[in-house]
Amino acid sequence: MEFTPLLFSSLERYLPPNLLDKPKAEKYNYMRDILRRYSTDAERTREQKHKEYRQKIISNYQPLYRELYTMNSSMFFVPSFHKAFSNPDKDQSIKDIISQPAPGVVTFDMLQPRFCEMLLSEVENFEKWVHETKFRIMRPNTMNKYGAVLDDFGLEGTLGKLMEEFVRHISKVYFADVGGFALDSHHGFVVEYGMDRDVELGFHVDDSEVTLNVCLGKQFTGGDLFFRGVRCEKHVNGPTYRDEIFDYSHSVGRAILHRGRHRHGARATTSGNRVNLLLWCRSSVFRELKKYKKDFLNFCGECQKEKEARLVHTMAAWKQGVLVGEGDTAAS
Template identity: 40%
Template sequence: MSNDNEHDEEEQSFLQYVTSHLSMHWSDEQRDTYLQDVLLNWRKHREHSREEARLMEKYLNTIKDNFRSQSPELYDFNQWPIDEKLLAILKQDSLDSDTVKQIRTTGVYTFPLLPTAFCQRLVNELAYFEQWCVDNGLKLYRPNSMNKYGVILDHFGFEKCLTDLMTNIVQPLTQLFYKHITLPLDSHHGFAVEYAMNKDRKLDFHVDDSAVTLNVCLGEEFTDGELYFGGVRCSSHVSTSAPKKEEEFFFEHQIGTACLHLGNHRHRALPITSGRRLNLILWCRSSSFDNEKDNDDHDECPAWCGIHLKEAENN
């Protein structure tokens, strides 16, 4: 009964919102016809969303109850062989340019993170999970709307491990390099993407749904497929401002090496020309930073947006 009341209240709230934005010049008949059409579409969308939620819950419960990893130690961050030089830098809370290198002055950093052998073990575990889903008739949920191949790591046991990776590696680096990001980083979306000649070969120009993104190359053998970066932009300028020449650069993937960049740093993956490449991607979010962006005056461009570099040059 309480669910019915909640649904009624949700519907009434939606109708009040729509009604408040209708033209005062419409006749009662026009208003009623429009509201009936909008409400019908809204109910269909709501039911579709509920069905999607039910299917997701069933999918996750099936994995939780039945999937058994072949390498349980991979799911424990304390057993990840993080590069010792990187760990030393984080303990010192300072930048060692020989280990963590900024690509020119772009705000993109690269550093060794994991040994090749461990990356291969992760690749093997991903393949094992995908095959398990096939064997059990489960349709995989892909990482996002752009990547057609890959898996969401949080769905099959990596959630705590990736939270620890965010807290112990990404957050300290964010504190060092990206002063405008309000900490802590308190949520994430962790996934692996796959590029191959008979699958996705590239990824179009975009920004990430994150404050900061960690991108780790896991393997295996491939040629080309560099990341192209084209400037940091706020939501108002993400698709309206072309990159400046000094904002454009390419990053070449190396197995076990990580790339750290702002979520609002526009980028794309160029096509691979042979082989197969897998990457671990960790979108790290800050609810405080998100709230600040939502509450900011949308007419005022934030100082971290690269559009100000263009304006300064033109003045």
């Protein structure tokens, strides 16, 4: 399909009223024509090429552990996490297993040690295949020279489920202000740090609404994450306030979840090797809505400060106005 079904389902609600009860095919064609008008040829060619690239890998690479390629909650997750999600009152049971060590940062035990080992071996197996076949792979992002995109070698379905059935639910509770309830696409990859890998990662924001980051192993020292406040595009290079400074040490199997716009970086991994699973979760609906919101953005620390300052100013002006008004009354 030319465009993803998710895009159509999120667009459907904006259809003109006269189309609402028309057959599915007619609605589909209408939306497709609009999308074609807006997406450029270059964009479509790039998407097509990436699809072919992925297909080429998937049809040639032999997975090491087939069981990783289908979501299996009890095998992937530690019992506390698995149980919290089996509870009918999920919102509460999720809150019970989550801690919030700093505003906008939540952590919880997530992956089984055995699952972490298997995923590490799978990635090593994939890299061995890449090396042997001299296949030119794309790295996960512009900042990491090492690491692999899990979606590219067959794990897209598993990670999609991970987002839809688990991450989205947590995000709905903690990150509703960035569309956490409407996450509908993802970019899943591993990054590798150590002496013969990337050493550290500078201060940045992610191309995501919500980022899941889980340490998979192996043995390492250093590699702490540091956080410096959530910022919108306009304020991304602005100062950090004291109460926004937060550092986090990884432990294997434990997950950390934060807004993509939460500025952060990774300190040097000083010994050993550290591999982390990253899932950048995005919301097409939130991105679309954000385009029309020109004033203060609720999630941004600096926007909030500006909003407070504006309020204080307005209050002061109002008070003065009242006093002047009273004076006028007294004089007349």
